[in-house]
Amino acid sequence: MKNSPAYCFELEFAVRDSEVDMFGVVNNSVYLRYLEHTRHTFLKSTGIDAAHMQQLGFNLVVTRIEIDYKQPLRSGDLFVVKLAVSAVTRVRFVFLQDIYHLSSQQLTTSARIVGTAIPPNGRPGIPDDFYQVLHTHLA
Amino acid sequence: MKNSPAYCFELEFAVRDSEVDMFGVVNNSVYLRYLEHTRHTFLKSTGIDAAHMQQLGFNLVVTRIEIDYKQPLRSGDLFVVKLAVSAVTRVRFVFLQDIYHLSSQQLTTSARIVGTAIPPNGRPGIPDDFYQVLHTHLA
Amino acid sequence: MKNSPAYCFELEFAVRDSEVDMFGVVNNSVYLRYLEHTRHTFLKSTGIDAAHMQQLGFNLVVTRIEIDYKQPLRSGDLFVVKLAVSAVTRVRFVFLQDIYHLSSQQLTTSARIVGTAIPPNGRPGIPDDFYQVLHTHLA
Amino acid sequence: MKNSPAYCFELEFAVRDSEVDMFGVVNNSVYLRYLEHTRHTFLKSTGIDAAHMQQLGFNLVVTRIEIDYKQPLRSGDLFVVKLAVSAVTRVRFVFLQDIYHLSSQQLTTSARIVGTAIPPNGRPGIPDDFYQVLHTHLA
Numbered sequence: 001m002k003n004s005p006a007y008c009f010e011l012e013f014a015v016r017d018s019e020v021d022m023f024g025v026v027n028n029s030v031y032l033r034y035l036e037h038t039r040h041t042f043l044k045s046t047g048i049d050a051a052h053m054q055q056l057g058f059n060l061v062v063t064r065i066e067i068d069y070k071q072p073l074r075s076g077d078l079f080v081v082k083l084a085v086s087a088v089t090r091v092r093f094v095f096l097q098d099i100y101h102l103s104s105q106q107l108t109t110s111a112r113i114v115g116t117a118i119p120p121n122g123r124p125g126i127p128d129d130f131y132q133v134l135h136t137h138l139a
Numbered sequence: 140m141k142n143s144p145a146y147c148f149e150l151e152f153a154v155r156d157s158e159v160d161m162f163g164v165v166n167n168s169v170y171l172r173y174l175e176h177t178r179h180t181f182l183k184s185t186g187i188d189a190a191h192m193q194q195l196g197f198n199l200v201v202t203r204i205e206i207d208y209k210q211p212l213r214s215g216d217l218f219v220v221k222l223a224v225s226a227v228t229r230v231r232f233v234f235l236q237d238i239y240h241l242s243s244q245q246l247t248t249s250a251r252i253v254g255t256a257i258p259p260n261g262r263p264g265i266p267d268d269f270y271q272v273l274h275t276h277l278a
Numbered sequence: 279m280k281n282s283p284a285y286c287f288e289l290e291f292a293v294r295d296s297e298v299d300m301f302g303v304v305n306n307s308v309y310l311r312y313l314e315h316t317r318h319t320f321l322k323s324t325g326i327d328a329a330h331m332q333q334l335g336f337n338l339v340v341t342r343i344e345i346d347y348k349q350p351l352r353s354g355d356l357f358v359v360k361l362a363v364s365a366v367t368r369v370r371f372v373f374l375q376d377i378y379h380l381s382s383q384q385l386t387t388s389a390r391i392v393g394t395a396i397p398p399n400g401r402p403g404i405p406d407d408f409y410q411v412l413h414t415h416l417a
Numbered sequence: 418m419k420n421s422p423a424y425c426f427e428l429e430f431a432v433r434d435s436e437v438d439m440f441g442v443v444n445n446s447v448y449l450r451y452l453e454h455t456r457h458t459f460l461k462s463t464g465i466d467a468a469h470m471q472q473l474g475f476n477l478v479v480t481r482i483e484i485d486y487k488q489p490l491r492s493g494d495l496f497v498v499k500l501a502v503s504a505v506t507r508v509r510f511v512f513l514q515d516i517y518h519l520s521s522q523q524l525t526t527s528a529r530i531v532g533t534a535i536p537p538n539g540r541p542g543i544p545d546d547f548y549q550v551l552h553t554h555l556a
Contacts, residue, residue: 018314022156023476029157029449033296037292037294063487064483065483067482076327162328167340168311172307175306199301204306298439299439353439
């Protein structure tokens, strides 16, 4: 049995019926929207605004996602997305993000997100302040 | 019985299963994506690129949408979105957009889209070349 | 100047960055998702579950939407969707839904949603309990 | 250098501007919609309709996705999603799906999709006809 990582942030959501597909479950693509919104909200809570970074010429880029769909989310479900910073180097960062049903606390989805930042010069590299923030929250 | 407007452009689509909601029909919000993609593809066919306009500081803005949902689109449906330019002035434009099932040619959705352009000075106004293009295609 | 209707329900949201399009504003289609989630959450608060109705063979159907986009929502915005029941008969209902920025309380979007219910016999008709609930909340 | 798998199906798409996010690239979640639409269209081309299977009580379920984002898709891009059946057993199937820019033929995205089917008895198991179809197309 795998231990949970040391989460540093969490955000609650309610499933919207427009996110549920014809199979009666939240469509697999929608989870990536939940995960991104949680990452950006976490970053904003530390003073880092993805939109502002982009205006300065630094694009945050997801390079790889691994996601395990364990139990479906359905109409009416409330859930929480928890986030841990798993790794950060000068050229990439790794988040672990797990989704739990709020009522049952059952793990429904587990994801690993790898990303980097692209500065104006086009060569992947994590800006210093971004690196420091992630390093501080390292699980 | 209403006559069809003189369409100047049309674009075919296939429903994607991820666009069908828990009620077994294309979600009402998704039609607006079909309509926008058709408008932008029409504009591009006339040499006007919404993305390029935006880089020049001219934002294309939708100010009002009226949409009648007559028959639902479902999984597997092929359909065509037809477009007419209904009006254009120096400060706004109006598109009519109708969606037909490809097999039955039945009208499924009918929409009226009002928009404007916002130049860098922030006061709504249609750029000259954009005005000319729409005027040429006026129904 | 138009008076606000007597809202009977409201729901707060935060813009998700994945809902913001290349023009830096929430895409026009996304507002319909906010509006639907608010309607379904309102109905659930009165004991009516759209998903459950559908399992019983009653489909809730939107037949017309009119929406005015007055001010755009952007990355980071918090907003509230307010809802009023404007009309209900045996064959249709009308909701008014307005979106306000939370901080400025400025009206950003205003919509009128017309719908009906389709019972198993296929002829539009509002079920009694649904009619009573909407009638009780009539603005 | 990795060899390409033996693709058995491909489907062309055009990026819709509503799929492009505030960072000027197709949002990471949208790729999963492209991939699902390609899988369902492939299955339909072999006579298997995911919507019809679901009506018979067999749910197709994605259990894991690994996706590498190599180059972004942008406004106006045309691309093709290619698909290979990588493995199939009585309890799961694996698709490889790669996305290429149409003009440059450059590989932009590479994904591995693991799934299963849930019959009415709730215990994961691939129906015979589905197994045969995938086995026939095994790369």
